[in-house]
Amino acid sequence: MLFIKSGLQTSIQDFGRTGYMHLGVSHSGAMDKTSLSLANYLVGKPKDSPALEITLIGPTIQFLSSMRIAICGAHFDIYLNNDLIFNNQSVDVVSGDILEFDQLINGARCYLALSCEINLKKQLNSFSTHVTAKIGGYNNRQIKDGDQLSVLSSNTTQSTKNKSLNSSFSQFYSGKYLLRCVESVESNLFSKVQIHQFLSTKYKINQQSNRMGIRLDGNKIQISQNIQITSSGLTLGSIQITPNGLPIISSVDGQTIGGYPRIANIISTDLSILGQLKAHDTVSFELISCNQASILYKQKENWIEAILTN
Amino acid sequence: MSLSDFHFRLNGDSAITLIFEDKISKSLTKNILILKNTIIHANDLPRLIDIIPAYQSLTLCYAYPIKNVKTIENQISNIIANIVLSDRPSALKKQKVINIPVCYEDTYAPDLKMLASELKMTTNQLIKKHTDGIYLVHMLGFLPGFLYLGGLDESLHYPRKKTPSINLAKGSIGIGGQQTGIYPIESPGGWNIIGRTPLTMFDVDKEKITIAEPLDSIKFYSISSAEFIKFNIQSQN
Numbered sequence: 001m002l003f004i005k006s007g008l009q010t011s012i013q014d015f016g017r018t019g020y021m022h023l024g025v026s027h028s029g030a031m032d033k034t035s036l037s038l039a040n041y042l043v044g045k046p047k048d049s050p051a052l053e054i055t056l057i058g059p060t061i062q063f064l065s066s067m068r069i070a071i072c073g074a075h076f077d078i079y080l081n082n083d084l085i086f087n088n089q090s091v092d093v094v095s096g097d098i099l100e101f102d103q104l105i106n107g108a109r110c111y112l113a114l115s116c117e118i119n120l121k122k123q124l125n126s127f128s129t130h131v132t133a134k135i136g137g138y139n140n141r142q143i144k145d146g147d148q149l150s151v152l153s154s155n156t157t158q159s160t161k162n163k164s165l166n167s168s169f170s171q172f173y174s175g176k177y178l179l180r181c182v183e184s185v186e187s188n189l190f191s192k193v194q195i196h197q198f199l200s201t202k203y204k205i206n207q208q209s210n211r212m213g214i215r216l217d218g219n220k221i222q223i224s225q226n227i228q229i230t231s232s233g234l235t236l237g238s239i240q241i242t243p244n245g246l247p248i249i250s251s252v253d254g255q256t257i258g259g260y261p262r263i264a265n266i267i268s269t270d271l272s273i274l275g276q277l278k279a280h281d282t283v284s285f286e287l288i289s290c291n292q293a294s295i296l297y298k299q300k301e302n303w304i305e306a307i308l309t310n
Numbered sequence: 311m312s313l314s315d316f317h318f319r320l321n322g323d324s325a326i327t328l329i330f331e332d333k334i335s336k337s338l339t340k341n342i343l344i345l346k347n348t349i350i351h352a353n354d355l356p357r358l359i360d361i362i363p364a365y366q367s368l369t370l371c372y373a374y375p376i377k378n379v380k381t382i383e384n385q386i387s388n389i390i391a392n393i394v395l396s397d398r399p400s401a402l403k404k405q406k407v408i409n410i411p412v413c414y415e416d417t418y419a420p421d422l423k424m425l426a427s428e429l430k431m432t433t434n435q436l437i438k439k440h441t442d443g444i445y446l447v448h449m450l451g452f453l454p455g456f457l458y459l460g461g462l463d464e465s466l467h468y469p470r471k472k473t474p475s476i477n478l479a480k481g482s483i484g485i486g487g488q489q490t491g492i493y494p495i496e497s498p499g500g501w502n503i504i505g506r507t508p509l510t511m512f513d514v515d516k517e518k519i520t521i522a523e524p525l526d527s528i529k530f531y532s533i534s535s536a537e538f539i540k541f542n543i544q545s546q547n
């Protein structure tokens with residue numbers, strides 16, 4: 001497939017690479033793994049298969065072979081040869097077809113899954129493009145204009161019926177989110193007043209947000225000079241309070257060791273929302289127990305499994 | 311030396327960080343690594359996807375949210391209670407001294423003159439102090455292949471820049487606060503840059519993807535810009 005236009009940040013992503021954080025390599029992978037899973041399901045692939053992560057401004061693609069595709073996640077106006085097509089259903093394309101992502105309607109990232117295998121090699125056990133480490137994906141980088149992604153031919157799906165998601169599973173991204181959190185390593189160093197301030201603030205997503213981290217604007221939390229911490233392992237979804245009093249959420253391509261105090265950490269169930277945040281969206285936080293987080297995770301797993309085994 | 315003084319902290323719903331009260335030292339780093347290896351090889355624990363040692367901590371990352379924090383805490387406490395931390399050379403890999411060439415000439419050292427003058431020494435004195443040091447790798451992290459080094463001479467301590475540079479070249483050697491370090495990849499950064507190494511610190515095509523491991527030592531030596539260029543040509547061939 002040929003990328004006539006690459007879009008703002010289009011990259012190959014799967015579920016990411018684990019086991020290398022002690023060497024400084026964060027997990028990378030899709031920022032919204034829920035949408036990636038659903039898109040892969042629609043083209044008949046395992047949920048963690050690599051697909052294209054498309055961010056804010058989508059690409060224009062010319063297909064050079066027949067395959068089945070599906071798009072889940074953020075909503076764009078999407079045209080296949082000038083006809084509108086929609087998220088959450090698989091579509092068959094043939095050589096010469098042109099897929100164009102136009103206006104973004106809601107959300108920030110969508111996933112374009114392909115029924116055929118992408119002809120790439122894994123690096124550090126994953127196809128994911130790690131943008132800061134410059135590893136994985138297509139030539140260790142995001143897609144550029146004119147890139148041609150080689151795929152292996154697929155003929156298995158053409159005989160099966162196209163799939164679509166029940167409309168009740170369709171996501172709508174309001175731009176206002178509640179992110180649930182549990183405690184993190186330095187939560188106990190913040191005062192009750194500071195925690196209350198954090199939990200009662202509606203933060204705005206700063207433009208300087210990316211796959212490394214999401215910066216928030218809003219009420220500043222005055223950190224006393226007394227909070228002295230030693231750098232330690234930084235996990236996905238950690239909310240650090242930087243010296244200027246504003247939170248930064250660590251994301252998939254972020255650091256593996258952090259030196260700012262962490263006030264909380266977003267629960268695994270809500271991490272996929274990070275992939276749909278864009279500048280000026282608002283988020284607020286709610287603190288729950290680790291046990292509740294574990295129950296919510298199980299519920300979400302069941303929800304996804306119910307779709308995938310349908 | 312023991313690891314007896316520690317506590318657990320939740321690090322999100324899928325990770326637990328053990329914090330040790332001992333001061334940052336080579337022996338603490340060593341004990342943390344022995345503990346890390348012991349935990350990795352313990353069969354009866356839930357599968358870890360990542361385990362991150364740091365100066366005074368060890369972070370255990372699980373694939374799923376932790377159902378029962380107490381159970382894990384008890385398991386790890388038991389391991390620590392039974393661990394033998396005496397000098398067991400077999401428990402850890404052999405530690406190496408890794409010599410790293412650095413070109414301290416102007417082209418590669420935008421902040422060297424400023425830093426020398428702020429620290430009230432000549433650039434040659436600064437280079438000598440920097441190359442005299444032997445630096446212990448405590449851990450890796452922050453960026454892929456970034457080494458957290460201990461042992462910077464106190465006379466070279468100097469605060470980070472207030473406004474970080476947007477783009478530091480791969481291999482840049484800097485001083486920030488009480489630390490010296492090497493930027494393994496092109497990156498924004500707030501350290502004062504005093505030189506650059508032509509060596510590649512992080513390479514996924516190699517069997518060992520990073521140049522050093524915790525407990526290895528780093529020694530810098532000065533090279534000319536001609537040698538720097540020669541190194542680069544050699545590594546491309």
